[in-house]
Amino acid sequence: MFGLPDEFTPGFLARLEKLRIRTRQRYAGLGRGMHLSPKRGSSLEFNDYRHYSPGDDFRYIDWGLYGRSDKLYIKLFQEEEDLLTYIFVDASASMGFPAGDRKFESAMLTALALAYVALASGDRVMLRVLGGKGAKVNPSFVNGRHRIVELARRLADLKPGGQFDFAASLATELHSIRRAGKVFIVSDFLMLFNSVTRGLGMFTAASMDLTAVQILGGRELNGQGLDGDVEVIDSESGERLRVSIGERERTQYRETMLRLTREIKSFCLKRGLHYSLYTTDHDFQQFFVRAVRDLGLAH
Amino acid sequence: MGLLYPGALVFFALIPALVLAYLAKERPSRVTVSSVMAFRALRGFRRERFGGWPRLDWMFFAEVLILSLVVLALAGPFIWQRSAPLAVVLDNSAAMQALTPSGKSRFDLAREKLDAALSVEDGGGEISVYVTSPQPRRVAPPFIIHCQSMRR
Numbered sequence: 001m002f003g004l005p006d007e008f009t010p011g012f013l014a015r016l017e018k019l020r021i022r023t024r025q026r027y028a029g030l031g032r033g034m035h036l037s038p039k040r041g042s043s044l045e046f047n048d049y050r051h052y053s054p055g056d057d058f059r060y061i062d063w064g065l066y067g068r069s070d071k072l073y074i075k076l077f078q079e080e081e082d083l084l085t086y087i088f089v090d091a092s093a094s095m096g097f098p099a100g101d102r103k104f105e106s107a108m109l110t111a112l113a114l115a116y117v118a119l120a121s122g123d124r125v126m127l128r129v130l131g132g133k134g135a136k137v138n139p140s141f142v143n144g145r146h147r148i149v150e151l152a153r154r155l156a157d158l159k160p161g162g163q164f165d166f167a168a169s170l171a172t173e174l175h176s177i178r179r180a181g182k183v184f185i186v187s188d189f190l191m192l193f194n195s196v197t198r199g200l201g202m203f204t205a206a207s208m209d210l211t212a213v214q215i216l217g218g219r220e221l222n223g224q225g226l227d228g229d230v231e232v233i234d235s236e237s238g239e240r241l242r243v244s245i246g247e248r249e250r251t252q253y254r255e256t257m258l259r260l261t262r263e264i265k266s267f268c269l270k271r272g273l274h275y276s277l278y279t280t281d282h283d284f285q286q287f288f289v290r291a292v293r294d295l296g297l298a299h
Numbered sequence: 300m301g302l303l304y305p306g307a308l309v310f311f312a313l314i315p316a317l318v319l320a321y322l323a324k325e326r327p328s329r330v331t332v333s334s335v336m337a338f339r340a341l342r343g344f345r346r347e348r349f350g351g352w353p354r355l356d357w358m359f360f361a362e363v364l365i366l367s368l369v370v371l372a373l374a375g376p377f378i379w380q381r382s383a384p385l386a387v388v389l390d391n392s393a394a395m396q397a398l399t400p401s402g403k404s405r406f407d408l409a410r411e412k413l414d415a416a417l418s419v420e421d422g423g424g425e426i427s428v429y430v431t432s433p434q435p436r437r438v439a440p441p442f443i444i445h446c447q448s449m450r451r
Contacts, residue, residue: 094333103333190334220333229327234335242327243341256337 003149007109007284008116015289016113017145020121021083022298023209024272027181030141033082033122045078082143083123084181086208087111088173089155091132093235094190096160098225101217104160106280107186110213112152113288114184117297119145123182127151130169130187133161139176163236166191167198174202182296186213189264197267204271211274211296214261218281223253303375310370314363321359384425384441387413391430 020034052061052072060075089111095104115125124141142151166187183203189196189212203210219225226232226245233240243249261277268275274296278287292299302308332338395406403411417426425441 097331097333188333190336192336217333226330231327231329232335232338233329233331235331235333237335239335241335241338241341243338245341249341252341253337256340260337 004152005105005109005112008112009285012285012288013116016116017120018299019117019292019297020299021085021118021123021182022296023083023182025207025209027083027209028081028179030084030124030179031082031143033080045080046075047078048076049073050076083118084141084179085115085118085123085125086128086177086181086183087114087125088128088130088170088183088185088187090166090185090187091129091158091160091162092164093131093161094188095215097235098217098219100225101219101280103188103215103217103220103280104158106278106284107188107213107215108152108155108158109284110186110215110278110288111155111184112148114186114213114295115151116145116148118182119143119148125151127154128173129155129158130166130173131160131162131164133159166195167202170199171202174206177206180207181209183208183210184213184296185210186215188216189214190216190260193260193263193267196264200268200273201271204273209296211276212264212268213295214264214275214277216257216261216277216279218279221254221257221279223250223257226250300376300378303377305374307370307373307375310373311367313366313370317359317362317366384427386427386429387417388429388431388435389413389438390432392432 049062049065050073052058052074056074060077062073062075065071065073089107091104091107095107097103111127115127118125119142122143124143125147126139126141128139138154170185185200185203200210200212223245228246229242229244231240231242245253265275265277267273274294276291276294278284278291288295389406389409391406395409396404398404399408401408425443427441428438429435430438
């Protein structure tokens with residue numbers, strides 16, 4: 001619809017519009033919005049008092065307090081600003097395998113849905129792509145829900161490819177981010193656990209509110225399509241392993257995959273990060289609606 | 300038991316060829332995966348493991364069986380029936396009295412041939428000797444020790 005993927009039906013868009021991004025702390029934005037900011041301003045949310053000084057708008061003088069204390073105080077209010085939302089999409093080669101699982105397409109859908117939630121609630125969105133082939137997405141903030149089409153078009157030009165060091169890439173990205181805000185990282189996280197924890201840990205150290213969305217293929221998770229003697233080749237490093245796969249090995253493989261996801265989830269929950277797992281053999285719309293809390297969203 | 304064409308047994312050499320064909324078929328397929336991390340916990344190829352054996356499924360054994368049966372059929376196996384009775388018909392007509400260049404009658408030659416044939420026969424079965432003239436008839440009750448009977 002209007003250049004958006006087929007999953008973005010009018011009904012689904014309407015459901016996304018009812019959501020908003022939830023953060024555990026307040027972040028300064030770039031303009032008026034719906035999120036409480038650490039700045040003081042003119043919202044209805046009372047924040048503090050301070051002594052009146054000449055030049056202050058006397059509409060904000062608390063006359064009741066003046067009557068009790070005989071001193072002039074100015075009421076301070078919380079500022080409400082937009083939220084700076086950063087969405088990182090992993091476009092490394094691993095997102096393209098297994099080809100039938102459409103992991104990268106699912107990652108794009110997730111990123112677009114998150115972006116639409118942010119844009120529809122008046123927040124600013126910066127989409128950043130890690131790795132990948134094709135035209136690079138310009139890392140600049142966009143606002144206004146109509147800009148979702150532009151983001152969709154930019155993502156559609158991308159193809160998964162290449163290899164990157166997750167932690168090092170995120171460190172570079174983090175260096176270029178000047179303002180803290182909400183961060184979504186959409187990836188398969190199929191990399192060394194140490195690299196994942198270092199990468200995600202950097203964002204928490206920088207006081208960012210982070211949600212990790214792990215995308216795994218249904219066939220990938222279950223080891224389907226692999227049988228007998230197989231030489232598996234790593235899509236990124238090119239490492240080769242020769243394995244015999246039968247029912248027992250497939251069960252063992254699946255357990256290892258689930259353990260890897262559990263480790264990442266456990267790390268996120270311990271650090272107060274949001275974590276959500278989407279396996280591509282499930283309906284995307286249902287996943288997104290059911291995982292609202294895990295994604296760090298609220299109605 | 301014997302074989303009519305023992306030379307056909309050379310076709311049993313096809314069985315190792317079949318095994319080789321299966322081993323070649325076991326060559327691993329190459330699959331590019333997102334990450335090999337989860338595969339590291341798995342062990343290597345079955346045939347590379349200690350005491351391992353290539354994966355030979357039921358088709359392999361069915362093919363070996365069919366091939367073996369075909370080769371055996373080509374070799375033409377037969378079974379000696381040791382207790383089978385033997386009937387010998389000796390032509391004693393007048394024509395058999397004719398002399399051969401060696402000075403012996405045809406009948407004598409026939410007896411010698413019969414004697415030689417029965418001397419190598421170790422079947423142990425009953426032997427009956429029939430003559431054709433004047434009417435076909437058995438000359439003696441069935442016997443086992445043929446040499447004695449022949450001399451009689």
